[in-house]
Every structure is written in structure tokens, then in C-alpha cells.
Amino acid sequence: MIVGSAQSFADSVPSETRIIDNTIRYAQNIFPIDRGGYAYPMAIVGGNVRFQGEGPVYVTLRIGGQSYTALTDNFGDYSFFAYANGGRRFEVNAWVIGGEEVPASKKTGELSVQK
Numbered sequence: 850m851i852v853g854s855a856q857s858f859a860d861s862v863p864s865e866t867r868i869i870d871n872t873i874r875y876a877q878n879i880f881p882i883d884r885g886g887y888a889y890p891m892a893i894v895g896g897n898v899r900f901q902g903e904g905p906v907y908v909t910l911r912i913g914g915q916s917y918t919a920l921t922d923n924f925g926d927y928s929f930f931a932y933a934n935g936g937r938r939f940e941v942n943a944w945v946i947g948g949e950e951v952p953a954s955k956k957t958g959e960l961s962v963q964k
Contacts, residue, residue, distance in 0.1 A: 865902055865948075866900055866901065866902030866903060866904050866905075866906060866945045866948065867900060867901045867902055867945075867948070867951075868898060868899075868900050868906065868943050868944070868945065868948070868951045868953065868954045869899040869900055869901060869953065870898070870899045870953050870954075871896065871897075871898050871899075871908075871941065871942075871943040871953060871954050871955070871956050872896050872897050872898075872899075872956075873894065873895075873896040873941060873956050873958055874895050874896045874897065875893065875894070875895050875896075876892070876893070876894045876895075876939065876958050876959070876960050876961065877892070877893045877894075877960060877961050877962070878890065878891070878892060878933060878937065878960040878961065878962050879891050879892075879893060889932065890913075890932070890933045890934065890935055891930065891931065891932060891933055892910075892912055892929065892930075892931050892932075892933040892936075892939065892960055893928070893929070893930055894910055894912075894928070894929045894931070894939060894941065894960075895926070895927060895928035895929065896908075896926075896927060896928075896941065896956075897921075897924070897925045897926050897927070898921050898925040898927065898943040898954070899925055900925055900943075900945075904921070904923070904945070905920055905921075905945070905946075906920070906921045906925060906943060906944070906945055907919070907920055907921070907943070907944050907945065907946075908920075908921060908927045908941060908942070908943050908944075909941070909942045909944070910929045910931060910939060910940070910941050911939065911940045911941075911942075912931060912933050912934070912936045912938070912939040912940075912960075913932070913933045913934025913935055913936025914934055914936065915931065915932060915933075915934055915936075917929055917931045921943075933960065936960075937959050937960050938957065938958070938959050938960075939957065939958055939959070939960065940955065940956070940957045941955070941956050941957075941958075942954060942955045942956075943955075
């Protein structure tokens with residue numbers, strides 16, 4: 850009875866999640882305007898984290914002195930609509946709780962301007 854319980858517990862322990870790659874698919878600067886005519890410098894950044902395991906996988910966006918964190922979906926996709934605070938350069942870092950930092954998980958880039 851004890852051996853069966855131990856085996857059942859071992860089967861239910863989730864495997865360690867490992868980040869393989871972080872790809873940025875799009876990064877744009879947009880300037881929505883409110884009713885008063887004031888334009889807000891916003892960023893739209895999205896991509897995909899390839900990972901092995903069950904997750905969860907988190908992504909942190911750093912731009913214009915601000916930091917935003919989101920959870921990826923089951924496929925590793927993520928997106929941000931964030932206040933850019935005038936910044937054009939950004940950094941996106943994928944991570945798991947208690948995991949080691951993987952060089953492939955950190956990407957930097959520059960926002961393109963919406964046309």
C-alpha cells in the first residue's frame with residue numbers, strides 16, 4: 850500500500866520547466882490620442898517562448914524605466930500593450946520560478962514606428 854502511494858505521488862510531481870528560446874514577433878510604437886488631443890506613447894510587443902515542461906512561464910518587459918510582467922499561454926505566446934514613457938529600446942526576459950537564467954531567454958530590441 851505504501852509503495853503504491855509513493856509511486857502515485859511521484860507521477861503527480863510536475864517535471865522541471867526549461868526555456869529553450871524567446872522570439873519577439875512584433876514591437877511597435879503607437880500614439881493613441883485622447884479626447885483632449887493628448888497623445889500617449891504606447892508600445893505593443895509580442896512574441897513566443899519555446900519551453901519544455903508544463904510551465905508556468907513568465908515574461909517581463911522593460912521599457913522607458915517601466916517593468917511589466919505577464920504569464921504566457923499554453924503555447925508560449927505573450928503580448929504587451931504598455932506605456933513606453935518615451936523609450937524606444939526594450940528588453941524582454943522569459944523566466945520560470947526557481948529556474949536558472951538562460952541566455953536565450955533575454956532579448957532586446959527597438960520599437961518600430963506605426964505607419
